[in-house]
Amino acid sequence: MIIVLAGTTAVHHTLVAAHLYLNTIDAPDFSRLDGYCDMSFDYSGYPFYVGNDQHENRVYTLGLGRLVDVGCRAINDFMQIMKINSSQLLVKEIRIPSELDIWAASKASRLPLGLGSIINRLVSDHVITREFELIKSDICRLHQQVSSLQGVGYSPARSRLTAGAYG
């Protein structure tokens, strides 16, 4: 199965959510996440590969800009017309309050002299740290959803890391 976590960008809260899903972070320490706040991974619009879970499901993040609801609706319709079901592709919206602040800060990342990157990083760290528990609870539901789709039991304690980003 392919799991896509969609949000305003592919490299902020969606990336944190993907790593929470893969159990590669458990605290708001984002500096070690590959690609975190790096907009060069987001500009293309292609899904960004994060890693594989213990069932060999491939996990991606996807940035849809500020129109996440329109993008997700289009993806759902796209899946229907392509006859793709949720056991092949599962798209999960990762929505948090202030996600548009992150999106706006990500636009600022183009500012020169490294100023944009600093703004991008500061705003993202602040918002995602504040909403970390909310993202965690979203991911807990995602674990349950994936388990029920694949007919396996979910035990957070037994989840093990096979994330590609960390080898």
Added chain:
Amino acid sequence: MKIIYHCFGGSHSSVTAAAIHLGLLPTNRTPSYREFMALPYFDKTPGEVYGIIRFMGQTSEGDEVYALGKKNLGGRLNHVFLGLAELLGVENQVIVVNTMPYVNIIMMVGGFLSRRLGIVILGRPILIWGTRLAFPDLVGLVKTIKTKMI
């Protein structure tokens, strides 16, 4: 093969391109006001259908043609769809076409008046004037897509 034409509102340029693809509009002349208005969904869709892919018809070769309104998602949607299709190994079964580069300012003004503000009596003639101006370019776009499919 599935072909998805998309534009801002999913009711003008994408519908026109899809109709050209399906042979619902003549390509040897500019269609009339009535011919445009006879198209399914043309200048008829409300705003809340953004993100909904609507089936426009099937060609004699069995290809399915769709229209989509994606608001300001821009060309990113092409990459999103093609990226997902590649992940699933179905990239050779779908073509995604952004018709926004073929939309002129007259279409934008007419579409805004008709769809957004609801002033159909004023917006629709302006919109169709703009669509008639853009029509040759949309025909060229569809020809390019059909050539690609061969």
